[in-house]
Amino acid sequence: xxxxxxxxxxxxxEDFLQYFELEYDPSVVHVNRLHILQRFHDYISKGASHMxxxxxxxxxxxxxxxxxxxxxxxxxxxxTEKVFKVFKMGEPQxxxxxxxDIQT
Numbered sequence: 001x002x003x004x005x006x007x008x009x010x011x012x013x014e015d016f017l018q019y020f021e022l023e024y025d026p027s028v029v030h031v032n033r034l035h036i037l038q039r040f041h042d043y044i045s046k047g048a049s050h051m052x053x054x055x056x057x058x059x060x061x062x063x064x065x066x067x068x069x070x071x072x073x074x075x076x077x078x079x080t081e082k083v084f085k086v087f088k089m090g091e092p093q094x095x096x097x098x099x100x101d102i103q104t
Contacts, residue, residue, distance in 0.1 A: 003055045013037050020063040032073040039069035
């Protein structure tokens with residue numbers, strides 16, 4: 001199997017961490033698994049144009065990016081890191097809609 005095939009088979013954050021042989025605290029992953037995977041994806045996307053062609057080198061870069069994504073949530077939390085849009089939104093806004101603007 002190729003590296004890409006291996007990656008396609010992984011589902012949970014724990015699967016990725018184990019595949020890349022990274023030590024992790026299950027309690028950190030349990031609370032932040034989706035955030036870690038999304039941050040990992042974001043890091044890969046940002047560096048996509050600079051990704052090595054060689055499979056072993058690319059695997060090493062992915063390993064480093066996953067370790068970085070995991071560490072983000074060891075050192076911080078989901079609300080601070082704001083990975084998902086819901087955390088990036090500001091305070092609720094009050095919007096006025098007049099009755100004349102409502103059509104049935």
